[in-house]
Amino acid sequence: MAIEKRRATADEAVAGISDGATIMLSGFAGSGFANQLVAALRDLGPRNLTLVVNSATHRLANTHELIEAGMVRKVICSAARGHDKSGLSAFEQLYKDGKIELEVLPQGTFVESIRAAGAGIPAYFTPTGFGTDLAAGKETRRFGARDYVLEQAIAGDVALIRADTADRWGNLTFRHAQQNFGPAMATAAKLAVAEVRGFSDTPIPSAQVQLSGVFVDRIFVADVRA
Amino acid sequence: MAIEKRRATADEAVAGISDGATIMLSGFAGSGFANQLVAALRDLGPRNLTLVVNSATHRLANTHELIEAGMVRKVICSAARGHDKSGLSAFEQLYKDGKIELEVLPQGTFVESIRAAGAGIPAYFTPTGFGTDLAAGKETRRFGARDYVLEQAIAGDVALIRADTADRWGNLTFRHAQQNFGPAMATAAKLAVAEVRGFSDTPIPSAQVQLSGVFVDRIFVADVRA
Amino acid sequence: MKPLNRLQMAWRAAQDIADGMVVNLGLGMPVNVSDYVAHDFDVVIQSENGIIGVGPLASANAADPDLVDAGSRRVTLRAGSTIIDSAASFAMIRGGHIDVTILGAFEVAANGDLANWDNRIPDKGPLVGGAMDLAASAQAVWVLMEHNTRKGAPRLLERCTLPLTAVHCVKRIYTDIAVISVEPEGFLVHQILPGISRDALQARTGAKLAFAPDCSDLAAPAIALPEI
Amino acid sequence: MKPLNRLQMAWRAAQDIADGMVVNLGLGMPVNVSDYVAHDFDVVIQSENGIIGVGPLASANAADPDLVDAGSRRVTLRAGSTIIDSAASFAMIRGGHIDVTILGAFEVAANGDLANWDNRIPDKGPLVGGAMDLAASAQAVWVLMEHNTRKGAPRLLERCTLPLTAVHCVKRIYTDIAVISVEPEGFLVHQILPGISRDALQARTGAKLAFAPDCSDLAAPAIALPEI
Numbered sequence: 001m002a003i004e005k006r007r008a009t010a011d012e013a014v015a016g017i018s019d020g021a022t023i024m025l026s027g028f029a030g031s032g033f034a035n036q037l038v039a040a041l042r043d044l045g046p047r048n049l050t051l052v053v054n055s056a057t058h059r060l061a062n063t064h065e066l067i068e069a070g071m072v073r074k075v076i077c078s079a080a081r082g083h084d085k086s087g088l089s090a091f092e093q094l095y096k097d098g099k100i101e102l103e104v105l106p107q108g109t110f111v112e113s114i115r116a117a118g119a120g121i122p123a124y125f126t127p128t129g130f131g132t133d134l135a136a137g138k139e140t141r142r143f144g145a146r147d148y149v150l151e152q153a154i155a156g157d158v159a160l161i162r163a164d165t166a167d168r169w170g171n172l173t174f175r176h177a178q179q180n181f182g183p184a185m186a187t188a189a190k191l192a193v194a195e196v197r198g199f200s201d202t203p204i205p206s207a208q209v210q211l212s213g214v215f216v217d218r219i220f221v222a223d224v225r226a
Numbered sequence: 227m228a229i230e231k232r233r234a235t236a237d238e239a240v241a242g243i244s245d246g247a248t249i250m251l252s253g254f255a256g257s258g259f260a261n262q263l264v265a266a267l268r269d270l271g272p273r274n275l276t277l278v279v280n281s282a283t284h285r286l287a288n289t290h291e292l293i294e295a296g297m298v299r300k301v302i303c304s305a306a307r308g309h310d311k312s313g314l315s316a317f318e319q320l321y322k323d324g325k326i327e328l329e330v331l332p333q334g335t336f337v338e339s340i341r342a343a344g345a346g347i348p349a350y351f352t353p354t355g356f357g358t359d360l361a362a363g364k365e366t367r368r369f370g371a372r373d374y375v376l377e378q379a380i381a382g383d384v385a386l387i388r389a390d391t392a393d394r395w396g397n398l399t400f401r402h403a404q405q406n407f408g409p410a411m412a413t414a415a416k417l418a419v420a421e422v423r424g425f426s427d428t429p430i431p432s433a434q435v436q437l438s439g440v441f442v443d444r445i446f447v448a449d450v451r452a
Numbered sequence: 453m454k455p456l457n458r459l460q461m462a463w464r465a466a467q468d469i470a471d472g473m474v475v476n477l478g479l480g481m482p483v484n485v486s487d488y489v490a491h492d493f494d495v496v497i498q499s500e501n502g503i504i505g506v507g508p509l510a511s512a513n514a515a516d517p518d519l520v521d522a523g524s525r526r527v528t529l530r531a532g533s534t535i536i537d538s539a540a541s542f543a544m545i546r547g548g549h550i551d552v553t554i555l556g557a558f559e560v561a562a563n564g565d566l567a568n569w570d571n572r573i574p575d576k577g578p579l580v581g582g583a584m585d586l587a588a589s590a591q592a593v594w595v596l597m598e599h600n601t602r603k604g605a606p607r608l609l610e611r612c613t614l615p616l617t618a619v620h621c622v623k624r625i626y627t628d629i630a631v632i633s634v635e636p637e638g639f640l641v642h643q644i645l646p647g648i649s650r651d652a653l654q655a656r657t658g659a660k661l662a663f664a665p666d667c668s669d670l671a672a673p674a675i676a677l678p679e680i
Numbered sequence: 681m682k683p684l685n686r687l688q689m690a691w692r693a694a695q696d697i698a699d700g701m702v703v704n705l706g707l708g709m710p711v712n713v714s715d716y717v718a719h720d721f722d723v724v725i726q727s728e729n730g731i732i733g734v735g736p737l738a739s740a741n742a743a744d745p746d747l748v749d750a751g752s753r754r755v756t757l758r759a760g761s762t763i764i765d766s767a768a769s770f771a772m773i774r775g776g777h778i779d780v781t782i783l784g785a786f787e788v789a790a791n792g793d794l795a796n797w798d799n800r801i802p803d804k805g806p807l808v809g810g811a812m813d814l815a816a817s818a819q820a821v822w823v824l825m826e827h828n829t830r831k832g833a834p835r836l837l838e839r840c841t842l843p844l845t846a847v848h849c850v851k852r853i854y855t856d857i858a859v860i861s862v863e864p865e866g867f868l869v870h871q872i873l874p875g876i877s878r879d880a881l882q883a884r885t886g887a888k889l890a891f892a893p894d895c896s897d898l899a900a901p902a903i904a905l906p907e908i
Contacts, residue, residue: 029729029748030752031745031747079809080804080805088804106812128816131793132846177749179730179763180765181766
């Protein structure tokens with residue numbers, strides 16, 4: 001019986017995501033957002049979510065729709081605001097009102113902690129952030145001539161990532177800078193769902209695969225009209 | 227002025243490697259040994275080397291020649307013997323005689339520690355080896371319901387790795403299972419030298435590069451007659 | 453009935469592999485398991501050297517020295533395969549992305565402790581390879597081993613006597629005469645070779661055995677060992 | 681002589697970039713540095729989102745929404761480039777593989793401490809991005825910033841007053857009126873804008889300045905700022 005990871009609709013691709021889940025969302029600098037999956041997640045409407053996403057707000061992402069819908073309890077990110085200086089985003093308003101929990105990490109720590117979860121490493125030392133407010137209260141240790149901060153892995157229940165092409169094994173390719181956080185998030189989440197531009201009926205050649213299908217549970221071919 | 231990482235001979239490619247250096251050697255399961263560079267290193271003859279190599283002896287590698295030449299003080303590996311059951315290898319004889327220092331690590335710890343050095347991480351916790359002789363004396367800690375061992379990064383002075391194709395930026399591609407430890411070792415060593423089958427006069431297309439030339443300092447196109 | 457030979461043991465373990473599983477097979481006896489996985493299954497064989505989707509051994513004229521598994525065997529790639537570097541391969545292993553690893557062993561304890569490496573061969577250095585990572589972090593560790601040593605000593609014990617590979621990791625054991633799981637209470641027998649009584653099996657085992665209510669006969673088709 | 685404008689400051693920093701360097705350029709003023717690197721140099725521009733070898737901005741008709749740098753600018757790739765994922769990109773940064781990162785800043789202290797992020801904009805959440813990783817682990821951190829705030833307060837201080845990005849990291853500072861290095865003893869001035877005396881520079885600086893024996897005139901070609 002052949003592996004079949006494709007789901008016919010975005011709704012089916014996000015089915016089963018439940019209240020309290022930790023959701024990882026790929027995308028950075030305008031590329032790699034799984035926006036159709038995020039829209040389907042908003043329609044599904046689970047509550048009390050923790051989002052693991054690099055930017056709490058990006059003008060090309062629709063992360064903010066989850067926040068505006070009141071579905072999000074906590075955001076773990078490296079940028080809790082966009083570069084937009086006009087007014088307050090939905091996130092910023094909730095943050096101002098103390099209605100959303102926030103954990104800000106240096107971007108390298110953010111992604112290394114995700115990679116660590118996928119790689120079976122519960123904690124690691126990093127030089128990043130030592131002596132800054134972001135390391136306040138964290139364990140530190142000196143190795144050689146430098147000081148380091150102990151950081152913990154960040155695991156997810158679900159990763160919603162964007163890629164270019166998938167095959168039936170769930171192998172993925174990415175366009176240019178599209179991969180960013182996607183591969184690490186797919187390894188760190190119990191359920192990884194990929195929104196892709198296209199589906200290849202033949203296997204993606206071994207040397208072209210950028211993320212093994214072992215890490216990908218469901219595939220949704222994005223609706224180009226959306 | 228164009229970057230030029232090519233060296234005309236293997237001798238030039240290993241020039242300057244000095245006594246006491248820590249040398250990382252790629253290769254596993256018969257693929258990915260930079261044998262011509264290792265032969266040139268033997269001819270160069272630095273002493274008191276520490277080798278970081280998965281197998282102290284493999285029938286298709288010539289690591290043993292460095293050991294037989296008395297150039298090696300210590301070996302860090304995951305397999306201190308080959309599968310050859312006949313007699314003692316040069317390594318085994320020196321080990322028996324207490325004339326070579328040995329550090330054996332689980333293979334995943336071996337490579338994660340190399341990756342850590344290249345990634346600026348001085349130490350990390352791993353579940354591997356907990357409760358075994360290989361973790362004896364190492365710091366342990368419980369995270370959640372499991373126990374973990376603290377492992378330290380392994381950095382090198384030099385990495386001698388084997389790849390398939392290079393371009394003038396030092397970008398590399400690998401054939402099949404050839405990459406194994408090579409990419410991690412190149413990131414972890416101050417000087418990374420790649421022995422390659424072929425040189426591409428045009429840039430390797432972005433999506434085909436498997437290791438960025440940022441990590442590769444010298445290129446030697448292997449002599450096919452050797 | 454004769455005890456299962458090594459290939460029959462591999463066959464028996466293969467019967468418990470489900471469609472879609474990601475499986476790592478240890479050197480020696482376990483690599484044979486792949487030959488007996490149902491042909492219509494999509495099972496992904498991972499090898500520590502970075503191959504995800506190992507296929508059958510390569511024919512002599514198709515063998516490629518760079519297309520090898522962790523045991524240095526020249527192999528082929530299955531459709532849908534890819535190859536990653538060792539750091540990524542062990543990240544995959546340690547991260548729990550292997551559903552089952554099937555390993556050889558010297559000893560298994562009733563608490564799931566595994567001893568399958570040995571640094572005590574006279575004058576030879578220790579060889580651990582990737583066994584500790586696989587044993588510590590695969591979702592399930594299955595062991596393929598003879599029930600007893602050549603001298604008749606039990607390999608299933610209350611506590612291992614040889615150096616450990618990992619603690620509390622083994623889920624199932626396929627021996628030449630039984631199929632046994634490791635439960636919180638200890639060993640539980642699911643199948644016994646016809647002709648061996650429960651008492652006889654217990655006598656050949658170094659720890660207390662319990663028997664599953666549906667304990668059945670261990671059987672395998674005839675498979676000839678290759679002549680060496 | 682007029683203080684350097686932002687592009688002239690970028691030009692000045694670019695003069696210190698050597699052939700073959702791997703360089704990361706921060707958002708804002710620093711990204712302009714790449715326009716002034718010698719054309720015959722092989723300088724590799726790394727961007728945190730994983731591009732190794734960022735080229736010039738894409739023309740409008742060649743712009744690709746998936747080919748962006750960390751600042752969301754649509755860029756091109758240089759020959760010899762490749763793209764890695766974020767985990768690998770920050771492994772590269774944290775591992776010390778960036779020769780120079782050029783960052784904007786609010787404040788630099790005489791001990792090299794850097795403050796270039798701020799979580800105190802009213803009601804807005806903090807934004808740190810990759811600055812802490814770059815500042816902590818690049819082989820050299822160069823800062824491009826105005827010598828003083830708009831209100832005239834010094835940005836070069838004995839100790840930073842704003843939240844730190846990283847400790848003891850800044851090596852050089854390119855301001856609109858001076859080029860200054862950070863030495864174990866503190867700030868050392870290498871160039872001053874003609875017309876500004878050493879005393880005047882000291883008066884505009886919040887920490888003790890020393891002057892290099894070969895301290896020279898700061899000069900840059902005329903570069904017009906784009907109209908916005």
